[in-house]
Amino acid sequence: MHENHSAPHRRIVITSLGAITAHGVGAEELWQRVRGGEVAIAPLRELAIPGLPMAIGGEILDPPRPKYDYLTPLGLTDPEPAVDYALIAAEEAMAGAGLGVLEDGAPPRPDALPAHRWGVAFGSCNSGIRSAEKAVRRAVAAGRAVDVAELGLGDDRHLLLVPPQFCAEALSAAFGLKGPVLSVNTACASSAHALAHAVEQIRAGRADAMLVGGSDALTETAYYGFNSVESLSSRPARPYSRDRDGLSLGAGAGMMVLVAAEVAAAAGAPIVAEVLGYGMSADGYHATAPHPQGAGAARAIRSAIDTAGLAPEDIPYINGHGTGTPKNDAAESNAVRAALGEAAQQVVLSSTKSMVGHLLGAAGAVEAIVAILGLRDQMAPPTAGYAERDPACGLDPAPNEARELSMRVAASNNFAFGGANACVVYGRPGTARPAPEPAPADEIVVTGIGVLMGAAADVDQLWAAWSGSTTEAEQHKGLRLARVTTDPGAEIPAKSRRRMDRLGQLAVATSQQALAAAGLTAHDTVGVVVGTGVGPMSSISRFFEPTVTGGPTQGSPAIFPNTVFNAAAGQVAMVLGAKGPTSTLTSGHAAGAAALGTAYDLLRAGRAEAVLCTGADELSPYALDAYRGAGLFTGRHGRDYLLAEGSITLVLERAAVARDRGVTPLAMLAGYATTCDALGIARWDPRGHGIERAMRAALAEAGVDPAELTAVWTAASGLPTVDGPERRAVDRLGLNPNCARHEPKRVLGDPVGAGAQLAAALAVTAWQHGAEPGPVLINGSSLGGTHTSFVLRHPSAALTRS
Structure with a gap:
């Protein structure tokens, strides 16, 4: 059983x-x-x-x-x-x-x-969020200035519970x-x-x-x-x-x-x-x-x-x-x-x-x-x-x-x-009912990509940054940061843009890009799944901070709707007309990978014809205080760590739908798996057994032997406590000696919830630039030991299977 x-x-x-x-x-x-x-x-x-x-x-x-x-x-x-x-x-x-x-x-x-x-x-x-509220009030009681631009929450570790x-x-x-x-x-x-x-x-x-x-x-x-x-x-x-x-x-x-x-x-x-x-x-x-x-x-x-x-x-x-x-x-x-x-x-x-x-x-x-x-x-x-x-x-x-x-x-x-x-x-138990007609089995393909990350405003610029191995970083109280330098709201209608925070603008901008690249117009059977690790912390702080000193009348009704984590997905649906199934996954630094898995499942179950799958995070003052307070990202432990802001959207479609539209897929998402170390908040298995299970299960679902892989795009980001276990797990897979191992976060920065989308975008573009057209494995991991791995196949595999 x-x-x-x-x-x-x-x-x-x-x-x-x-x-x-x-x-x-x-x-x-x-x-x-x-x-x-x-x-x-x-x-x-x-x-x-x-x-x-x-x-x-x-x-x-x-x-x-x-x-x-x-x-x-x-x-x-x-x-x-x-x-x-x-x-x-x-x-x-x-x-x-x-x-x-x-x-x-x-x-x-x-x-x-x-x-x-x-x-x-x-x-x-x-x-x-109650823990964040208490942290703010502790800061006020301690006489520290509470300001939306510079919160001054110090190293209150209770922010880890947010x-x-x-x-x-x-x-x-x-x-x-x-x-x-x-x-x-x-x-x-x-x-x-x-x-x-x-x-x-x-x-x-x-x-x-x-x-x-x-x-x-x-x-x-x-x-x-x-x-x-x-x-x-x-x-x-x-x-x-x-x-x-x-x-x-x-x-x-x-x-x-x-x-x-x-x-x-x-x-x-x-x-x-x-x-x-x-x-x-x-x-x-x-x-x-x-x-x-x-x-x-x-x-x-x-x-x-x-x-x-x-x-x-x-x-x-x-x-x-x-x-x-x-x-x-x-x-x-x-x-x-x-x-x-x-x-x-x-x-x-x-x-x-x-x-x-x-x-x-x-x-x-x-x-x-x-x-x-x-x-x-x-x-x-x-x-x-x-x-x-x-x-x-x-x-x-x-x-x-x-x-x-x-x-x-x-x-x-x-x-x-x-x-x-x-x-x-x-x-009720034993309820008899006629079985519904099964949804037709279909492969899931990638047909469009949209990118805003660092100085890259599209997938070609992302590839250029990756190929040049250079990313401009700023120093901020011990953290190294890479922010999006392009205005994400530039191509969004002004009436819609006024209702959005930066996270929503990032998600809408890359979804627009991805739809255009896929040649697709959103409709009732196009879904939206967003992965965000930090969420709308800038809107939460902008809404809550004025009430601390000014009372409830200072809470802005224009800001409040953006304080929910799924606001960005809602904005994508409203602006672009994607009214199919929508959901928001918040699995920390594995959020984008979890979103891809969820989108894959919805498509395989016949719940949608296509899904806009976005990984997005912004660098807000709350988030930066939390990263500093964790102690993992500053000092000698985090000297190689670069925290990035960004949004990357993939259009996933059922292969038959893409074929009927006359679209050539960029890749096939062949399978995925999620596991957990189950060791508690902010703890990894140092042996890497959890992420190894995720990788092996994803490969099994995709029908790929580890020796067939031509590349592994890892979740490594410059944090020894998490990079080491993943490296040991990959070593145990039994890869072909020619299999490449890539660490995109080490070069371009860790975009939190968009990490898996970053790796997928680069893997697809690598094929277009002459990389061996074999299957690749992509990892995403949270800082608490939740791991999602998925397998991408070259588009030729999708065409063959179609």
């Missing part, structure tokens, strides 16, 4: 659930209070929001400490609540999974899987899970997207079980932000009700264990539900407001139903996004009507947010848990606080009281800033 095999329609079951919310610790506690209509939204008691003394929310009071200690190894003392909540919910889920984790070398057991067959998919909106990937890697380390580890940040759809990506990992045979979910804490940034766009209510939210006037924020986490059905059956694991289908889309409409007719959301709902092999009349219950804001609730109701047609008049559409608040990135997981337990008990949970029917909504919200409801399946909606939509359909 442990064989690694691809099965596009492999059944995926859920064996256990875990939760912590304002209703307490435990999934069952959450369900019993929700089905009883109990509202846990109240005036805040432990979190102070200066300037908003009457703030309310679904606050978690006196939470327990998780068993896993992630602070001591880092020399830290102040816990990050988002990490704590994720670990607490995961403890419950793993304890009830009915499936153990075998350590390396342990004898096989029917009720356990080897550690490398277990993975993690974690979603969050704000991740560790990146989303570190929470994912803490989960991996806490339970010894060494398979794929993904960090997903699509704002309020994050954990729903994490579940979708986990499904594809299991179906592709890269894992047999995945710990999946999301976590978010209450933060000053969220309160000030939603206050700035006038979305907060002064009373508990009243979704779908005529008198609704805004949302209520909440804190918490939801985690679940997804397992291949045949693996769960062999282990005798409990089965609480089955994942029947999912759908993803982009609105491409507005940074914060949904399409008023719910067009994008309707596409996600229809996709989820279709891939589940169901008809609209098969859906009796939907756990709605239901935020309580006038526009969102009306748009969602319109989306449900558009997706279900006449069957919408019989569906129950209720909102869990009316009781625990809006949990942002954790909403998808927590609301899925409620839907799943509703399926178990044949009970539609209520919408609390509902007062009067609103014709603009008009569907049945199960007002104020739970209702017995016979149902085999239930759906859960989650929609986010940037127009990122998701819907997941769950079934």
Whole structure:
């Protein structure tokens, strides 16, 4: 049962659930209070929001400490609540999974899987931003100037807890899970997207079980932000009700264990539900407001139903996004009507947010848990606080009281800033349904490249910089930096450019380049997947800093939409019209590689015809303080390290689509794999065994023997603690003596989330400049030991296979 095999329609079951919310610790506690209509939204008691003394929310009071200690190894003392909540919910889920984790070398057991067959998919909106907020306030208390251009946070190591990937890697380390580890940040759809990506990992045979979910804490940034766009209510939210006037924020986490059905059956694991289908889309409409007719959301709902092999009349219950804001609730109701047609008049559409608040990135997981337990008990949970029917909504919200409801399946909606939509359909154990038509198997090819990095404004200039082995660097408080010297907004329409931060401009500019190079016009079946390691830290600081001294009225509603990690992907969708599946991966320095893998999976599953896959990061003051505080990038340890800014986009297409357009591919993406060392935040296996597993698995998926490789494009960046293990792992592959080893980051700088795209762009261009036309291997690694390797084949291989 442990064989690694691809099965596009492999059944995926859920064996256990875990939760912590304002209703307490435990999934069952959450369900019993929700089905009883109990509202846990109240005036805040432990979190102070200066300037908003009457703030309310679904606050978690006196939470327990998780068993896993992630602070001591880092020399830290102040816990990050988002990490704590994720670990607490995961403890419950793993304890009830009915499936153990075998350590390396342990004898096989029917009720356990080897550690490398277990993975993690974690979603969050704000991740560790609470730690950044506290660092800023400590700086103020210490009398240091807090300025957007020069933050003065010093070497506060608690900034290490801010990146989303570190929470994912803490989960991996806490339970010894060494398979794929993904960090997903699509704002309020994050954990729903994490579940979708986990499904594809299991179906592709890269894992047999995945710990999946999301976590978010209450933060000053969220309160000030939603206050700035006038979305907060002064009373508990009243979704779908005529008198609704805004949302209520909440804190918490939801985690679940997804397992291949045949693996769960062999282990005798409990089965609480089955994942029947999912759908993803982009609105491409507005940074914060949904399409008023719910067009994008309707596409996600229809996709989820279709891939589940169901008809609209098969859906009796939907756990709605239901935020309580006038526009969102009306748009969602319109989306449900558009997706279900006449069957919408019989569906129950209720909102869990009316009781625990809006949990942002954790909403998808927590609301899925409620839907799943509703399926178990044949009970539609209520919408609390509902007062009067609103014709603009008009569907049945199960007002104020739970209702017995016979149902085999239930759906859960989650929609986010940037127009990122998701819907997941769950079934009771053993739900019988006709199998959907399989998507036609197809190879995935690269058809266009766009580049902005250092002084290079296109792929030819990038090649010239690489060939000349020269990059201009500036010195900045012990760090060596290479910034983009070209104005990324120069070719973006002024009206669109005004709404973007620098990260968004970088992503849009290179996506425009790549589309033009591919001869492609974006449309409803072109997706967007962005990988960013640092994210929109300049927008977060520009938004938060003025509120520290000036209060909530200084929070800019123009800046707030750009504080979510998926804002750049949303801008690409809006400006260029790419309205297919969209997602944002935040796997640190492996983010671009994770994005390529996710785009590959979406295309192989038939979810899109083409995907704009971007790796992008900017050098913001917050990010630079975090790099200095880590101590790895300055002094003697980092004397050879060059931190770069940049964005690189690859257009990935299904080969048949490219062939029908008459386009000659630049390369074929033949396979990939992701693994984790599972040693904790900012720790690598010094032996390089994790990255070796990633390389060997990618080669196996691509059907390439190590001796066939003509080049390896490594993740080496001048950091001995990470470069050494990779070098040792590559040595063990058994390469042909003529196989070249390239270290592009050592020459051009480390562009954080764009590292894999950098290597891919150079590998493709090398073929065009006479390099041997054989397969090449590309590595991307996070600083916490998550590794993604993928194989590119020469375009002649793609043409032959077509």
